[in-house]
Amino acid sequence: MITKILKWAGILLGSIVIFVTLTYVWIYYDIERRAAKIYDVKVQKLIIPTDSASLSRGKHLAVIRACTGCHGKDFAGGYAFADDQSPIGILYSVNITSGKGGVQYTNEDWIRTLRHGLGRDNRSLWFMPSHEIYKISNQDMASLISYVKTRPPVDKISPSKSLKPLGRILTFLGKFPLFPAEKIDHNATYPDVVMPSITPEYGQYLAITCTGCHTATLKGADSHGPNEPKIPDITSTGHLGKWTAEAFITTLQTGKTPEKKQLSSAMPWREFTYTRDELKAIFSYLHNLR
Secondary structure, three states: OHHHHHHHHHHHHHHHHHHHHHHHHHHHHHHHHHHHOEOOOOOOOOOOOOOHHHHHHHHHHHHHOOHHHHHOOOOOOOOEEEOOOOOOEEEEOOOOOOOOOOOOOOHHHHHHHHHHOEOOOOEEOOOOOHHHOOOOOHHHHHHHHHHHHOOOOOOOOOOOOEEOHHHHHHHHOOOOOOOHHHHOOOOOOOOOOOOOOOOHHHHHHHHHHHHHHHOOOOOOEOOOOOOOOOEOOOOOOOHHHHOOHHHHHHHHHHOEOOOOOEOOOOOOHHHOOOOHHHHHHHHHHHHOOO
16 A cells, blocks of 8 residues: 555655656746747837937936936946855846946947847847836937937946746746747837926826836836835725825935835835936826726
8 A cells, every 4th residue: 555655755845856857947948939039120219419408318227227226326237136156146237337247238239128128139138127218208218328328437346137937937837027029019109398387297207217126017026036025005095095295206206205214225215316307207107096
């Protein structure tokens, strides 16, 4: 009897091992296929300005669109999304200056990256949130590229990227947004200009940056790490729905909520140097979301 039980237990265990192995092999090659996919895109042509007003606008955009949040104020990268101790893999923000270890991008390369989430080889970049940027107006895109291109070269080489098994599994399950090109409408068209205004429409245009953490619905999500709080619902159905516009502005400018609580360091409020009018527009959009 015991021999028969052990036999069937062995068969069951062996079947589980084979199933898990075959499943992981499927996941491994699926991620390899997606990483190697070459996208056939028509890269937009833009005239990149060099005037002081465009550079000033580009600087502001680089901050509120979170470029400096990942690549640093010097744009030399080196921020570890996942270091060699991470079970996900190794993933650092890259140096996007023209220094050693940086990029030597043409205007077309910048547009390919920001509009399509693609590298110069037309393969998807890794963990670059182009899907949160690509819909901005032609004027804003040109100003942003103008500013980033003129940053002083910095010599910094980031570690090479790689994925560990857990990173592959999370990507396969849609829990880790590794390939931005998959989330982009590569045939989209863009407005030439989006005029600033204190309206829900302009607030939506700005608030797409918030979707990276708060999700596409802005209804919040689980925390990104063991020492971080749950990401809150920032629509009218969340706690923010009880705030006034002035309270929202004060919170984003000081890091203190109306209840006198300090925002978690996981919320990069210091990086978001929105103007008061921009914050009013964002609030009007969020406050109307049900």
